Amino acid sequence: MRIGIDIDDTITDSIEQVRKYMHKYGHLYCKNNELKEKEAELMRGTLKDKTLSLFFQNHSIEISNHIKLKKDAKKVINKLHDEGHEIIIITARSDNYYKDAQEYCSNYLKKNGIHYDKLITAKVYKDKLCKNEHIDLMIDDxxxxxxxxEKMGMKGLVFNSEINRNKQTICNRVNNWAEVYDYINNLEN
Ligand SMILES: [Mg+2]
Incomplete structure:
Protein backbone atom coordinates (compact mmCIF):
# COMPACT_ATOMS: atom_id res chain seq x y z
CA MET A 1 0.00 0.00 0.00
CA ARG A 2 1.16 3.57 -0.67
CA ILE A 3 0.48 5.54 2.49
CA GLY A 4 0.53 9.35 2.57
CA ILE A 5 1.23 10.85 5.98
CA ASP A 6 1.00 14.48 7.10
CA ILE A 7 3.56 15.85 9.58
CA ASP A 8 2.02 18.43 11.96
CA ASP A 9 -0.45 16.99 14.46
CA THR A 10 -0.22 13.63 12.69
CA ILE A 11 3.38 12.48 13.10
CA THR A 12 4.14 15.21 15.61
CA ASP A 13 2.49 16.96 18.55
CA SER A 14 2.64 20.43 17.04
CA ILE A 15 -0.27 22.31 18.57
CA GLU A 16 1.20 22.36 22.08
CA GLN A 17 4.39 24.09 20.88
CA VAL A 18 2.41 26.48 18.67
CA ARG A 19 0.32 27.47 21.71
CA LYS A 20 3.41 27.87 23.87
CA TYR A 21 5.04 30.28 21.43
CA MET A 22 1.82 32.15 20.67
CA HIS A 23 1.60 32.74 24.41
CA LYS A 24 5.26 33.79 24.58
CA TYR A 25 5.33 36.18 21.58
CA GLY A 26 1.67 36.89 20.77
CA HIS A 27 1.67 40.26 22.56
CA LEU A 28 4.33 41.50 20.10
CA TYR A 29 1.85 41.06 17.23
CA CYS A 30 -1.60 41.90 18.58
CA LYS A 31 -3.54 42.83 21.70
CA ASN A 32 -5.01 40.26 24.09
CA ASN A 33 -3.09 37.50 22.33
CA GLU A 34 -5.69 37.28 19.57
CA LEU A 35 -3.38 34.92 17.69
CA LYS A 36 -4.81 32.09 19.76
CA GLU A 37 -8.10 32.42 17.86
CA LYS A 38 -6.20 31.74 14.64
CA GLU A 39 -4.45 28.58 15.75
CA ALA A 40 -6.70 26.39 13.57
CA GLU A 41 -5.72 28.44 10.51
CA LEU A 42 -2.06 28.03 11.36
CA MET A 43 -2.38 24.28 11.86
CA ARG A 44 -4.19 23.99 8.54
CA GLY A 45 -1.27 25.75 6.86
CA THR A 46 -3.30 28.35 4.95
CA LEU A 47 -2.04 31.40 6.92
CA LYS A 48 -4.08 33.98 5.04
CA ASP A 49 -4.11 36.31 8.04
CA LYS A 50 -1.19 38.76 7.73
CA THR A 51 -0.43 39.01 11.45
CA LEU A 52 -0.50 35.25 11.81
CA SER A 53 1.72 34.85 8.77
CA LEU A 54 4.26 37.34 10.15
CA PHE A 55 4.29 35.61 13.54
CA PHE A 56 4.95 32.27 11.87
CA GLN A 57 7.61 33.67 9.54
CA ASN A 58 9.51 34.90 12.58
CA HIS A 59 9.09 31.88 14.85
CA SER A 60 8.40 28.78 12.73
CA ILE A 61 11.92 27.39 13.10
CA GLU A 62 12.07 28.01 16.85
CA ILE A 63 8.64 26.39 17.27
CA SER A 64 9.40 23.43 15.00
CA ASN A 65 12.75 22.73 16.63
CA HIS A 66 10.81 22.02 19.84
CA ILE A 67 8.12 19.86 18.26
CA LYS A 68 8.24 16.21 19.31
CA LEU A 69 7.00 13.00 17.71
CA LYS A 70 3.68 11.58 18.86
CA LYS A 71 3.80 8.41 20.93
CA ASP A 72 4.45 5.32 18.76
CA ALA A 73 4.69 7.37 15.51
CA LYS A 74 8.25 6.22 14.84
CA LYS A 75 7.56 2.62 15.87
CA VAL A 76 4.43 2.24 13.70
CA ILE A 77 5.68 4.13 10.61
CA ASN A 78 8.94 2.16 10.59
CA LYS A 79 7.07 -1.10 11.10
CA LEU A 80 4.76 -0.33 8.17
CA HIS A 81 7.81 0.58 6.09
CA ASP A 82 9.57 -2.67 7.08
CA GLU A 83 6.44 -4.62 6.12
CA GLY A 84 6.73 -3.26 2.57
CA HIS A 85 4.34 -0.31 2.59
CA GLU A 86 5.57 2.80 0.82
CA ILE A 87 5.58 5.84 3.08
CA ILE A 88 5.07 9.23 1.42
CA ILE A 89 5.32 12.17 3.80
CA ILE A 90 3.17 15.08 2.53
CA THR A 91 3.26 18.40 4.36
CA ALA A 92 2.12 22.00 3.89
CA ARG A 93 5.43 23.20 5.37
CA SER A 94 6.92 25.44 2.71
CA ASP A 95 9.90 27.64 1.92
CA ASN A 96 7.82 30.67 2.94
CA TYR A 97 8.32 29.66 6.55
CA TYR A 98 11.23 27.22 6.57
CA LYS A 99 13.72 28.74 4.11
CA ASP A 100 14.33 25.28 2.66
CA ALA A 101 11.37 23.18 3.79
CA GLN A 102 12.60 20.06 2.01
CA GLU A 103 15.93 20.20 3.82
CA TYR A 104 14.42 21.20 7.17
CA CYS A 105 11.85 18.38 7.13
CA SER A 106 14.24 15.71 5.87
CA ASN A 107 16.72 16.62 8.62
CA TYR A 108 13.96 16.50 11.22
CA LEU A 109 12.69 13.10 10.04
CA LYS A 110 16.23 11.72 9.88
CA LYS A 111 17.12 13.04 13.35
CA ASN A 112 13.97 11.39 14.72
CA GLY A 113 14.59 8.08 12.95
CA ILE A 114 11.51 8.03 10.69
CA HIS A 115 11.94 5.77 7.65
CA TYR A 116 10.11 6.90 4.51
CA ASP A 117 10.28 6.64 0.74
CA LYS A 118 9.44 10.17 -0.37
CA LEU A 119 8.97 13.62 1.14
CA ILE A 120 6.74 16.22 -0.52
CA THR A 121 6.56 19.75 0.92
CA ALA A 122 4.47 22.88 0.27
CA LYS A 123 1.20 20.99 -0.32
CA VAL A 124 -1.68 22.64 1.54
CA TYR A 125 -4.21 20.95 -0.77
CA LYS A 126 -3.24 17.34 -1.25
CA ASP A 127 -6.01 15.52 -3.15
CA LYS A 128 -4.69 15.86 -6.72
CA LEU A 129 -1.15 15.17 -5.59
CA CYS A 130 -2.33 12.01 -3.78
CA LYS A 131 -4.04 10.88 -6.99
CA ASN A 132 -0.90 11.52 -9.05
CA GLU A 133 1.25 9.74 -6.47
CA HIS A 134 -1.12 6.73 -6.48
CA ILE A 135 -1.71 7.06 -2.74
CA ASP A 136 -4.07 4.41 -1.32
CA LEU A 137 -4.49 5.95 2.12
CA MET A 138 -3.83 9.51 3.37
CA ILE A 139 -3.50 10.06 7.11
CA ASP A 140 -3.98 13.69 8.15
CA ASP A 141 -5.44 15.79 10.96
CA GLU A 150 -12.08 10.13 -0.29
CA LYS A 151 -14.08 11.97 -2.95
CA MET A 152 -11.36 11.12 -5.45
CA GLY A 153 -11.56 7.43 -4.61
CA MET A 154 -8.74 7.05 -2.12
CA LYS A 155 -9.02 6.48 1.62
CA GLY A 156 -8.64 9.34 4.10
CA LEU A 157 -8.01 8.69 7.78
CA VAL A 158 -8.44 11.57 10.24
CA PHE A 159 -5.88 11.69 13.03
CA ASN A 160 -7.75 13.24 15.95
CA SER A 161 -6.41 16.51 17.29
CA GLU A 162 -7.56 19.18 19.70
CA ILE A 163 -8.58 21.26 16.70
CA ASN A 164 -10.59 18.71 14.69
CA ARG A 165 -12.09 16.77 17.60
CA ASN A 166 -15.46 18.53 17.59
CA LYS A 167 -15.92 18.69 13.82
CA GLN A 168 -18.09 16.23 11.92
CA THR A 169 -16.59 14.01 9.26
CA ILE A 170 -17.56 11.17 6.95
CA CYS A 171 -14.04 9.71 7.35
CA ASN A 172 -12.78 7.20 9.86
CA ARG A 173 -10.86 8.59 12.80
CA VAL A 174 -7.99 7.38 14.95
CA ASN A 175 -6.71 8.60 18.29
CA ASN A 176 -3.17 7.29 18.17
CA TRP A 177 -0.61 5.40 16.09
CA ALA A 178 -1.50 1.99 17.51
CA GLU A 179 -4.99 2.54 16.06
CA VAL A 180 -3.45 3.50 12.69
CA TYR A 181 -1.64 0.16 12.61
CA ASP A 182 -4.83 -1.76 13.41
CA TYR A 183 -6.82 0.23 10.83
CA ILE A 184 -4.32 -0.63 8.06
CA ASN A 185 -4.25 -4.30 9.02
CA ASN A 186 -8.05 -4.41 8.92
CA LEU A 187 -8.07 -2.79 5.47
CA GLU A 188 -5.72 -5.44 4.17
CA ASN A 189 -7.67 -8.39 5.59
MG1 LIG B 1 -1.42 18.55 10.01
Whole structure:
Protein backbone atom coordinates (compact mmCIF):
# COMPACT_ATOMS: atom_id res chain seq x y z
CA MET A 1 0.00 0.00 0.00
CA ARG A 2 1.16 3.57 -0.67
CA ILE A 3 0.48 5.54 2.49
CA GLY A 4 0.53 9.35 2.57
CA ILE A 5 1.23 10.85 5.98
CA ASP A 6 1.00 14.48 7.10
CA ILE A 7 3.56 15.85 9.58
CA ASP A 8 2.02 18.43 11.96
CA ASP A 9 -0.45 16.99 14.46
CA THR A 10 -0.22 13.63 12.69
CA ILE A 11 3.38 12.48 13.10
CA THR A 12 4.14 15.21 15.61
CA ASP A 13 2.49 16.96 18.55
CA SER A 14 2.64 20.43 17.04
CA ILE A 15 -0.27 22.31 18.57
CA GLU A 16 1.20 22.36 22.08
CA GLN A 17 4.39 24.09 20.88
CA VAL A 18 2.41 26.48 18.67
CA ARG A 19 0.32 27.47 21.71
CA LYS A 20 3.41 27.87 23.87
CA TYR A 21 5.04 30.28 21.43
CA MET A 22 1.82 32.15 20.67
CA HIS A 23 1.60 32.74 24.41
CA LYS A 24 5.26 33.79 24.58
CA TYR A 25 5.33 36.18 21.58
CA GLY A 26 1.67 36.89 20.77
CA HIS A 27 1.67 40.26 22.56
CA LEU A 28 4.33 41.50 20.10
CA TYR A 29 1.85 41.06 17.23
CA CYS A 30 -1.60 41.90 18.58
CA LYS A 31 -3.54 42.83 21.70
CA ASN A 32 -5.01 40.26 24.09
CA ASN A 33 -3.09 37.50 22.33
CA GLU A 34 -5.69 37.28 19.57
CA LEU A 35 -3.38 34.92 17.69
CA LYS A 36 -4.81 32.09 19.76
CA GLU A 37 -8.10 32.42 17.86
CA LYS A 38 -6.20 31.74 14.64
CA GLU A 39 -4.45 28.58 15.75
CA ALA A 40 -6.70 26.39 13.57
CA GLU A 41 -5.72 28.44 10.51
CA LEU A 42 -2.06 28.03 11.36
CA MET A 43 -2.38 24.28 11.86
CA ARG A 44 -4.19 23.99 8.54
CA GLY A 45 -1.27 25.75 6.86
CA THR A 46 -3.30 28.35 4.95
CA LEU A 47 -2.04 31.40 6.92
CA LYS A 48 -4.08 33.98 5.04
CA ASP A 49 -4.11 36.31 8.04
CA LYS A 50 -1.19 38.76 7.73
CA THR A 51 -0.43 39.01 11.45
CA LEU A 52 -0.50 35.25 11.81
CA SER A 53 1.72 34.85 8.77
CA LEU A 54 4.26 37.34 10.15
CA PHE A 55 4.29 35.61 13.54
CA PHE A 56 4.95 32.27 11.87
CA GLN A 57 7.61 33.67 9.54
CA ASN A 58 9.51 34.90 12.58
CA HIS A 59 9.09 31.88 14.85
CA SER A 60 8.40 28.78 12.73
CA ILE A 61 11.92 27.39 13.10
CA GLU A 62 12.07 28.01 16.85
CA ILE A 63 8.64 26.39 17.27
CA SER A 64 9.40 23.43 15.00
CA ASN A 65 12.75 22.73 16.63
CA HIS A 66 10.81 22.02 19.84
CA ILE A 67 8.12 19.86 18.26
CA LYS A 68 8.24 16.21 19.31
CA LEU A 69 7.00 13.00 17.71
CA LYS A 70 3.68 11.58 18.86
CA LYS A 71 3.80 8.41 20.93
CA ASP A 72 4.45 5.32 18.76
CA ALA A 73 4.69 7.37 15.51
CA LYS A 74 8.25 6.22 14.84
CA LYS A 75 7.56 2.62 15.87
CA VAL A 76 4.43 2.24 13.70
CA ILE A 77 5.68 4.13 10.61
CA ASN A 78 8.94 2.16 10.59
CA LYS A 79 7.07 -1.10 11.10
CA LEU A 80 4.76 -0.33 8.17
CA HIS A 81 7.81 0.58 6.09
CA ASP A 82 9.57 -2.67 7.08
CA GLU A 83 6.44 -4.62 6.12
CA GLY A 84 6.73 -3.26 2.57
CA HIS A 85 4.34 -0.31 2.59
CA GLU A 86 5.57 2.80 0.82
CA ILE A 87 5.58 5.84 3.08
CA ILE A 88 5.07 9.23 1.42
CA ILE A 89 5.32 12.17 3.80
CA ILE A 90 3.17 15.08 2.53
CA THR A 91 3.26 18.40 4.36
CA ALA A 92 2.12 22.00 3.89
CA ARG A 93 5.43 23.20 5.37
CA SER A 94 6.92 25.44 2.71
CA ASP A 95 9.90 27.64 1.92
CA ASN A 96 7.82 30.67 2.94
CA TYR A 97 8.32 29.66 6.55
CA TYR A 98 11.23 27.22 6.57
CA LYS A 99 13.72 28.74 4.11
CA ASP A 100 14.33 25.28 2.66
CA ALA A 101 11.37 23.18 3.79
CA GLN A 102 12.60 20.06 2.01
CA GLU A 103 15.93 20.20 3.82
CA TYR A 104 14.42 21.20 7.17
CA CYS A 105 11.85 18.38 7.13
CA SER A 106 14.24 15.71 5.87
CA ASN A 107 16.72 16.62 8.62
CA TYR A 108 13.96 16.50 11.22
CA LEU A 109 12.69 13.10 10.04
CA LYS A 110 16.23 11.72 9.88
CA LYS A 111 17.12 13.04 13.35
CA ASN A 112 13.97 11.39 14.72
CA GLY A 113 14.59 8.08 12.95
CA ILE A 114 11.51 8.03 10.69
CA HIS A 115 11.94 5.77 7.65
CA TYR A 116 10.11 6.90 4.51
CA ASP A 117 10.28 6.64 0.74
CA LYS A 118 9.44 10.17 -0.37
CA LEU A 119 8.97 13.62 1.14
CA ILE A 120 6.74 16.22 -0.52
CA THR A 121 6.56 19.75 0.92
CA ALA A 122 4.47 22.88 0.27
CA LYS A 123 1.20 20.99 -0.32
CA VAL A 124 -1.68 22.64 1.54
CA TYR A 125 -4.21 20.95 -0.77
CA LYS A 126 -3.24 17.34 -1.25
CA ASP A 127 -6.01 15.52 -3.15
CA LYS A 128 -4.69 15.86 -6.72
CA LEU A 129 -1.15 15.17 -5.59
CA CYS A 130 -2.33 12.01 -3.78
CA LYS A 131 -4.04 10.88 -6.99
CA ASN A 132 -0.90 11.52 -9.05
CA GLU A 133 1.25 9.74 -6.47
CA HIS A 134 -1.12 6.73 -6.48
CA ILE A 135 -1.71 7.06 -2.74
CA ASP A 136 -4.07 4.41 -1.32
CA LEU A 137 -4.49 5.95 2.12
CA MET A 138 -3.83 9.51 3.37
CA ILE A 139 -3.50 10.06 7.11
CA ASP A 140 -3.98 13.69 8.15
CA ASP A 141 -5.44 15.79 10.96
CA UNK A 142 -7.03 18.10 8.35
CA UNK A 143 -10.57 16.84 7.82
CA UNK A 144 -10.98 18.62 4.47
CA UNK A 145 -7.87 16.85 3.15
CA UNK A 146 -9.17 13.43 4.20
CA UNK A 147 -12.62 14.09 2.74
CA UNK A 148 -11.27 15.43 -0.56
CA UNK A 149 -9.08 12.36 -1.08
CA GLU A 150 -12.08 10.13 -0.29
CA LYS A 151 -14.08 11.97 -2.95
CA MET A 152 -11.36 11.12 -5.45
CA GLY A 153 -11.56 7.43 -4.61
CA MET A 154 -8.74 7.05 -2.12
CA LYS A 155 -9.02 6.48 1.62
CA GLY A 156 -8.64 9.34 4.10
CA LEU A 157 -8.01 8.69 7.78
CA VAL A 158 -8.44 11.57 10.24
CA PHE A 159 -5.88 11.69 13.03
CA ASN A 160 -7.75 13.24 15.95
CA SER A 161 -6.41 16.51 17.29
CA GLU A 162 -7.56 19.18 19.70
CA ILE A 163 -8.58 21.26 16.70
CA ASN A 164 -10.59 18.71 14.69
CA ARG A 165 -12.09 16.77 17.60
CA ASN A 166 -15.46 18.53 17.59
CA LYS A 167 -15.92 18.69 13.82
CA GLN A 168 -18.09 16.23 11.92
CA THR A 169 -16.59 14.01 9.26
CA ILE A 170 -17.56 11.17 6.95
CA CYS A 171 -14.04 9.71 7.35
CA ASN A 172 -12.78 7.20 9.86
CA ARG A 173 -10.86 8.59 12.80
CA VAL A 174 -7.99 7.38 14.95
CA ASN A 175 -6.71 8.60 18.29
CA ASN A 176 -3.17 7.29 18.17
CA TRP A 177 -0.61 5.40 16.09
CA ALA A 178 -1.50 1.99 17.51
CA GLU A 179 -4.99 2.54 16.06
CA VAL A 180 -3.45 3.50 12.69
CA TYR A 181 -1.64 0.16 12.61
CA ASP A 182 -4.83 -1.76 13.41
CA TYR A 183 -6.82 0.23 10.83
CA ILE A 184 -4.32 -0.63 8.06
CA ASN A 185 -4.25 -4.30 9.02
CA ASN A 186 -8.05 -4.41 8.92
CA LEU A 187 -8.07 -2.79 5.47
CA GLU A 188 -5.72 -5.44 4.17
CA ASN A 189 -7.67 -8.39 5.59
MG1 LIG B 1 -1.42 18.55 10.01
Missing amino acids: AIDTCESV
